[in-house]
Amino acid sequence: MNTTPPSLPARESLTVEFKSDRKRLSDNDLVEAVVCLANAEGGELWLGVEDDGTPTGLHAEHLQLAGLGGLVAARTSPSVAVTVTPVFLGGVNVAHIAVPKGSAEVSTSGGVYLRRRIKHDGTPECAPMLPHDRASRTAHFGLADASALPVAGATLADLDPLERERLRQSVQQYGGDRVLLDLDDEALDGALGLTARQANGMRAPTLTGLLLVGREQALRDLVPTHEFAFQVLAREAVGFNEFRRFPLLKALDWLETNFRPYNPEHEIQVGLFRVPVPRVDFGAFREAVANALVHRDYHRLGAVHVRLDDGGLTISNPGGLVDGVTLANLLTTEPRPRNRALADAMKRVGVVERSGRGVDKIYRGMLRFGRPEPDYRRTDSQNVVLRLATVDADEAFLKLVVAEEGRLGTSLPIDSLIALAALRELKRLTSEDLAAHIQRDIAQAKRTLETLLEAGLVQAHGATKGRTYTLSPGVYMADGNKAAYTRQAGFSALQHEQLVLNYARQHGSIRRSEVVELCRLTAPQSRDLLKRLKVAGQLVQHGERRGAYYTLAEPAQG
Structure with a gap:
């Protein structure tokens, strides 16, 4: 079977690496380059190409490529299965090595962990994977849950009795699992995974425990990545800009309290009922903020930002979408929380959607008011960014939805x-x-x-x-x-016919693509319309298939 050889990219990128082989690239350097790509998004390694993209060819010892894939597999852990393709470029032989994205963190057989990243100047580099990078990647693939593990140095004294009471009140307020209200502190800890037993039999707070009911000072000392901000920007002026490190239930209360004055609402009459019309639906706001706090990557520094400006509300959190979740399946994929223990605890408290379909709730909170759908387009591998438009509601559309x-x-x-x-x-x-x-x-x-x-x-x-x-x-x-x-x-069939005939009269001919645009019809409907006019003797077809065009038929001679 004939296959088109890979084409050489113009430059290096996050997924493209060029390696010179004029002095014979060492096996160690080759394997490390593969590991580097595998620990990012995968990609292609071009052996025999200079950094500026000039093909200079393979070293004599690399001209036989048959064993290269086996070499890489034997010297990576877990083994990386690359595809090696010989390519003839610029009069020399080079090798195209396709590297798949690793399903876990990958190292060389010597224990070297590297990952590809983009530097501040936009060029790529291979950087060491530090322990927090490896832990973050493991969580990204759902292979480990940091929120279920005890936090080093944390003790039961770091849990705040006032926050426990807030948790119980939240169960009542949000309609959570009422079984939790009958449990004492130790049983509640076990039910929600707030603590975990250690080897010595003692209980120690987990990351979930500290995030839900931990003292603020303990969070500052033991979970330094936890931070959130509420910002209000109006015409480039800063109206509000506060950063906090509260436990999550207190954080949600604080954010809602501060957001409420900026979220005016009025009411409209729909039948016998008065329906509130806020600037931002509070259910969507709470779900979006809770999702950002619950699903952020706690291995990464950076705050969860809740930012209101003249164009809308933006909620962002460190850590991209987890493996298997994309912008193309956000509405339909099964829930895949990065911090499963924390997400489960928040669901039982009732703060987030218990079905795991919180994105649906955010969509509903926007669309039922006739506003644009939630915008996740600025999301990348480092951050999830959600934009909610704050344009005026379409009240007629809202009445339609409420009535239905x-x-x-x-x-x-x-x-x-x-x-x-x-x-x-x-x-x-x-x-x-x-x-x-x-x-x-x-x-x-x-x-x-x-x-x-x-x-x-x-x-x-x-x-x-x-x-x-x-x-x-x-x-x-x-x-x-x-x-x-x-x-x-749209127009009647007769009106469509007249439009087509007038166009052909004015311009000399008409094509099916022009009928689609002129009459706002689909391609099959346009084809049927032209066929009807041809059978009626009003148009004459010239050419076939895509090259076909139609002219007015000559009038019959008397």
């Missing part, structure tokens, strides 16, 4: 809410379009749209193939915007 939820007697499914919000913004969708929004397959997207169709909230246009959907006329009428419905529902 009242009819159903329950909250709208998150997929349906996303579909309605996407139709509100984009005006027209196909099942394929919606599938990308809800991060599910096309079949599930179609079921969601058809359910909304049956409920009278959306209207379908076209046959099964190429079918599109808009909000129903009833939705636009309820908003007092009949003209908007007319625009989005």
Whole structure:
């Protein structure tokens, strides 16, 4: 089977390493370069290429590449399975070595741990993996849970009785596991993993214990990575900027108390009920802040930031998404907490969503008010960054959602809410379009749209193939915007035909892609329209497939 040889990148990057082989790169240096890439994102190692990207060729001893993969596997732990491909570039032979991302921290057989990183000037380097780097990477892959382990030097005296009482009050306030209220301190510690038994039989506070009910001074001394900030910026002026190291339940109370004056709300009437309309939904705010505090990487220095500015609310935390979670599956992947013991304790207290679907709650808190969906696009391997827009709510859309939820007697499914919000913004969708929004397959997207169709909230246009959907006329009428419905529902078939004929008359010809843009139709619908006009003798086809174009038919001679 013919395969295209790999192409040489223009420069080195986080995932690209060039190694000169003119003086024969030593086996140790080669293996360390592989380890370095494997402990980051994986990538490609080009042997026989200078740092500036110039191919200079392989040393004579490396021209036989057959044993190179075995060498790397034998001298890495756990073994790294690389793929070696010979490539002929610039008149010389070089080797392309594809390095997979390690599923755990990788070292050389001599115990050397390295990782690839980007320096302040934007260039890559291989740096030693220090103990906290290795622990962080282990947690990233879900292979260890630091929050369940005793904290070195911590004693029971570092736990605060006042914070224990706050914990019990939080169980009542947030509707947590009421069984916890009947337990004494020692049993509560065991149930929530606040302490762990040591080899000598004594109990010692875990990281979860210190973070939930620890004294502030103990947190400063024993968990120096724990810090959070609340900042308010208005027109480049700093209105509020405070950093704290409170235990987590006190932290949430403090953040909510300070955020409340900046979160005004008013009420609207929906039927017999008055519905509050805040600047930011408090349920979404609490879930987002709690997620940042619970899922941050406690091996890394850096604060959790809660920042309000003129454009919206930004919540960020150190530590990227854990392995297996991406921006493309954030809504659908199974919960994978970095700090499992801490997350479980917070769920039992009732502070975070007990189903593990806290992201759904954040989405719901934005979309039901007709605001843009939560924005995670600034998230990278080092930080999770969430942006919540604080634009005015779409009250007509909120009334629609509240009315439908009242009819159903329950909250709208998150997929349906996303579909309605996407139709509100984009005006027209196909099942394929919606599938990308809800991060599910096309079949599930179609079921969601058809359910909304049956409920009278959306209207379908076209046959099964190429079918599109808009909000129903009833939705636009309820908003007092009949003209908007007319625009989005589109023209009649006769009007489409006249548009196409007029375009062909004015421009001499028309293509299917131009019909798609002109009539706002799908490609299959445009093809059917052109075929109908051709059969009727009004258009003449020239060419086939993608090269086809259509002109007006000559009038019949009398």
